[in-house]
Structure formats: C-alpha cells, structure tokens
C-alpha cells in the first residue's frame with residue numbers, strides 16, 4: 001500500500017455521458033477523481049485525519065467517501081492490520097474508489113442510516129458530504145453513535161459561497177447560461193458556511209466538545225477550462241445535472257474571460273477556497 005497510487009482511468013476517455021448511458025455514474029466519478037480531487041479535496045485530508053487523531057491501528061469510518069481520497073490516506077496511516085471503511089451512497093464513486101484502493105472496505109449506504117454497530121470506530125470522518133444529506137442532524141447523530149465513547153467525529157464543510165473566490169462568478173455564469181438547476185448544483189456545496197448553524201447541528205445531534213476551525217485553503221486548477229470542466233463534466237453529473245457538449249463549450253468560452261482575474265502568468269488558476277473543520281466527541 002505504499003508508493004504513489006495510479007488514479008488513471010482505465011480504457012475509457014472522459015466523455016459527456018448522459019443519464020441514459022449505463023455507466024454514466026462511473027464516468028462522472030472518474031471525472032470527479034481526475035478533475036476535482038487534486039485541485040480541491042486532497043489538501044484537506046491531512047488536517048481532517050489529524051483532527052480525528054487517526055494513527056496506526058485506528059478503526060476509521062469515512063462517511064460520504066466519494067472516490068476515497070480520505071479513506072485511502074487513512075489506510076496508509078492505520079497500517080496493514082486494520083481495514084478502513086469507506087461508505088457512500090453513490091455506486092459510481094465506490095466503483096472508482098475500489099479500483100484505486102482495494103484494501104479499504106467500501107460499502108454502499110446512506111449516511112442517515114449507517115449499517116454499523118454502536119461504538120465500532122475510533123474515528124468517524126466526513127469530508128464535504130454533510131451539506132448533501134437530507135437529515136443533517138440525523139447523520140451527525142449516526143456518526144456519533146458509530147464512534148466509541150470519547151472517539152472523534154470530524155466533519156469538513158466549505159465556507160459560505162460569498163466568502164469563497166471564483167465560485168460566485170461560476171454560479172452566476174451557470175444561472176445565466178444553463179439555468180437554476182445547474183447553478184443550484186454548484187451552490188449546494190457552500191450552504192453550511194455559518195458556524196453558529198454548525199454548532200447548533202452538532203449540539204442538537206448530541207455532540208460534546210464541539211470545536212470549529214476555519215482554514216484558508218487554496219484551489220489550484222491547471223486552467224480556467226479545467227476548473228469549469230471539473231464542475232460541468234465532473235460535479236454536475238454527480239448532482240444529476242447533465243449539460244450537452246455545445247452548451248458546455250459555449251460556457252467554457254465565456255468562462256475564460258469571466259474568471260481571468262484568478263489566472264497567473266503560467267495559465268494556472270488559483271483562488272481561495274476556505275473551509276471549516278468541525279471536531280466533536282462521541
């Protein structure tokens with residue numbers, strides 16, 4: 001399990017798979033892994049696992065694991081004698097996760113009804129999933145139930161849209177060119193930016209010792225085009241929104257101009273992407 005992990009998609013090329021394509025969910029998950037994970041999500045793995053106190057031998061559950069960026073690093077930390085568990089509602093996400101890291105135990109399931117006994121894990125983590133759960137208090141309660149007494153539950157959520165960079169411009173662009181459903185799919189990750197609301201959610205779920213740390217974070221995409229493609233071909237399909245190729249091309253063309261303030265001399269796009277890391281005790 002040591003050494004670099006090859007996350008190249010086997011055989012299939014990135015395409016604009018539509019909802020009628022049998023493996024659209026897997027295509028979308030590969031796009032998410034290739035376009036989003038390095039640019040946005042990987043930077044949070046270490047702080048989340050540090051906050052959760054994950055170390056050799058820890059029993060770890062990663063809720064809403066996606067393609068598994070947190071769970072596979074947790075697996076490296078805990079060592080070969082323990083298998084980390086990753087749970088997600090998306091079969092496509094799990095298929096990609098499994099093909100990248102078979103040592104982790106991947107389980108399809110709902111964060112609202114975790115299929116585990118009480119007190120089973122030393123640490124339960126959930127990186128950028130809570131905003132998508134219909135019953136957020138119920139999901140936190142479930143994470144607390146599955147953590148052993150005194151164990152840690154760590155949840156990462158993005159700051160509010162207006163305190164993030166670049167994404168407010170992308171949301172406006174999508175609202176104008178692709179409609180409210182597409183724009184809402186891009187707004188969805190940012191709806192839990194209010195720390196008072198986060199405290200309330202945790203305490204209503206029965207958490208104690210709740211602390212919230214806000215981290216600056218930086219998104220780094222190779223270009224504006226990659227950033228927008230990550231959303232249009234990677235994220236929107238995960239949220240059930242599929243745009244056709246002509247529309248995607250014309251949005252990409254407009255985005256080059258709308259987002260050029262975030263492009264440096266080498267063409268790379270970087271911008272602030274702050275997030276909260278919430279730590280609670282079971």
Ligand SMILES: C[S@@+](CC[C@H](N)C(=O)[O-])C[C@H]1O[C@@H](n2cnc3c(N)ncnc32)[C@H](O)[C@@H]1O
Pocket residue numbers: 037041063064065066067068069070087088089090093109110111112126127128129132133134
């Ligand atoms: C932004 S992704 C984050 C994935 C991963 N944690 C990461 O950091 O890359 C959000 C994930 O939440 C999952 N999800 C949404 N609703 C869920 C639910 N009710 N139960 C479990 N997973 C869910 C989605 O399938 C998706 O994989």
